[in-house]
Amino acid sequence: MPRVRTRHIAICAFIVLWIYYFLPRDEALTYVHNYGHRGSHGSAVALARYMNDYPPHITATQSSFDWSSVNFTYPPRLTPKLPAPFTKRPRIQHNFKRDSRPVAAVQEQRRIEVKRVFRKSWTSYRSQAWMKDALKPISGEYVDQFSGWAATLVDSLDTLWMMGMRDDFYEAVEAVATIDFGKSTAPSVNTFETCIRYLGGLLAAYDLSGHEVLKTKAIEIGDLLYAGFNTKNGMPVDFMNFEDAKKGGGLTVEGQVVSASPGTITLEFSRLSQITGDGKYYAAVAHLMDVFHQGQHDTELPGMWPMYVSMSEKDVVTGHQFSIGGNADSLYEYLPKAHALLGSVDPSSKMYEIMSRAFMDTAMNNLFFAPMTPGSEDILISGNVDVLADGPTLDPESEHLSCFIGGLYALGGRLFNSDEYLDTGAKLARGCAYAYKSFPTGIMPERYNMVLCPGPDRRIPCTWDEVRYAEEAAKRSQYKSDLPKGFTTAKDPRYLLRPEAIESVFILWRITGDPVWRETAWEMFQAVANATDTQYANAAIMDVNVVGSRQEDYMESFWMAETLKYFYLCFADTELISLDDFVLNTEAHPFRLSRG
Ligand SMILES: *[C@@H]1O[C@H](CO)[C@@H](O)[C@H](O)[C@H]1NC(C)=O
Ligand SMILES: *[C@@H]1O[C@H](CO)[C@@H](O)[C@H](O)[C@H]1NC(C)=O
Helix, strand or coil: CCHHHHHHHHHHHHHHHHHHHHCCHHHHHHHHHHCCCCCCCCCHHHHHHHHCCCCCCCCCCCCCCCHHHCCCCCCCCCCCCCCCCCCCCCCCCCCCCCCCHHHHHHHHHHHHHHHHHHHHHHHHHHHHCCCCCEECCCCCCEECCCCCCCHHHHHHHHHHHHCCCHHHHHHHHHHHCCCCCCCCCCCEEEHHHHHHHHHHHHHHHHHHHCCHHHHHHHHHHHHHHHHHHCECCCCCCCEEEHHHHHHCCCECCCCCEECCCCCCCHHHHHHHHHHHCCCHHHHHHHHHHHHHHHHCCCCCCCCCCCCEEECCCCECCCCCEECCCCCCHHHHHHHHHHHHHHCCCCHHHHHHHHHHHHHHHHHHHHCEECECCCCCCCCCEECEEEEECCEEEEECEEEHHHHHHHHHHHHHHHHCCCHHHHHHHHHHHHHHHHHHHHCCCCCCCCEEEECECCCCCCCCCCCCCHHHHHHHHHHCCCCCCCCCCCEEEEEECCECCCCHHHHHHHHHHHHHCCCHHHHHHHHHHHHHHHHHECCCCECEECCCCCCCCCEECCCCCHHHHHHHHHHHHHHCCCCCCCCCCEEECCCCCEEECCCC
8 A cells, every 4th residue: 555545544544533532522422312312303403413504494383373363352552662772781791811721621521510410301301201391300200380382391492502402402493393382281371480481491592593483482472471461451460361361352460469470571571572673562561560660669668569469459569578589589680680681771661770779779778687607607698578567577587599689689780880789799699608508418498597697787797696596496496406507497498409599609700700609609519410310310309408318209490491501601601691792581591682
């Protein structure tokens, strides 16, 4: 054989080996794993993959009912008009420098590890529960609890995209194209869950990939939700009778709902108006939010709204319980975020900044406290306020759902140029991280109590007082003993795979650039991945105070939509979903910020 040929062969062999060894392993494996699975042969995605011609040509199958054809008895008003794009946003993210090589290598390992855990859950969903709302992670069975429109699939689309799982992403888009929003597995549809998971998931996947199928399906589900505004007073229903809604005769608004339900539509509807150019969604939600705006200072705790409100009476002021936790949470979350999306130049969107500043000051002065801890930590926890005859009383009870608030204050600090908000946000996020670290599993409970620091300003840390701690714990001894010092109850000791704590850690990392947040994220990830691991995926656990706790056959779609996404983004390139380009909805779905 001539010498030249030999050399050619050697070079070719070298190149083949190089590709084999140096192509990122997880990308190569995705390819191998997917090929020949789950009947995607002969589909547009399989063809696109074979021809390497992305994006694939997929067309949406129209749902069996056209929600845009509903003849409204009470058509919502079409003003105010959608504001022009927000042009002068302040910078949100830290100005990151490139990591040194050893540091970058560590983060890369972590990123790949998070992706490995995600892939395991996704693969099991794909093989065991495809097109169902959720996988049961221990039995490998499935459950349809959100109308049966493949909640986990829709909720996971943008995570697949971010993790670079392109084949899986388009395979899922092909499945989305066939979802029938004209049928529901349940007679009534929960508007809140449908809005944040389905509409939010489709909008974000569209914003990232630009695939038209996602926009078409977002409009279908958006029009379904819009039919929930077909009510006498223009306020949306909380649960929508599916067949009644189609007829258009008008729906009856509930007398009492949790405030988060009507308060968590603004981002999805505003973004839908932005991408379609149809302002009707924005106008409908503007009237709803104006009710909150009008009532904000007439409540028992001016600046905040009670946990329950009446949309039938447009009453958002009667009630004495105040919290930023479950039931209320995303009402508050969406105010600064709506400002980030819409700006404040237009009179109709100005109210989001006004409401944001007011609630942030009220919550800071009334709900947040430094807990008494053995190390006198400089942290904050968000409690609940009950306003009775003798004024507001702060109950030092908190919950995992409240942990989003640290990130939100940090974001508010940047949006409204306030170091006080930012500093408060960091202390709140550290409070949740402290709670994680305190328990033997390294995970915080769903609901717990601590002890208030005494003094006129409850936000100042105090010294440990063993006697007082014992007294406070004894008062609540009906709940489990032998808790970590500082905690007087773990009222609900479960961990349900929730994202709020890592969500705040992620936002603090992106805003401050302090590497300590990445370390915190990694400790949390290891603890969570370890305690929740099952044969198929990851499961809720029964007791964070017990290493090796029993698990529950339960994995909500937010595990892949939010929790793993936030973990991943802590270790990924800081320009991936930059907070200067996106605002995330309450289900961690990023909406693109339009630029003027
Ligand atoms: C609404 O009214 C139009 C015109 O009368 C009709 O064609 C259409 O079928 C109606 N839509 C529904 C959902 O009934
Ligand atoms: C969980 O943690 C234990 C103890 O630290 C360790 O031995 C085990 O390998 C971990 N398991 C997983 C799945 O990470």
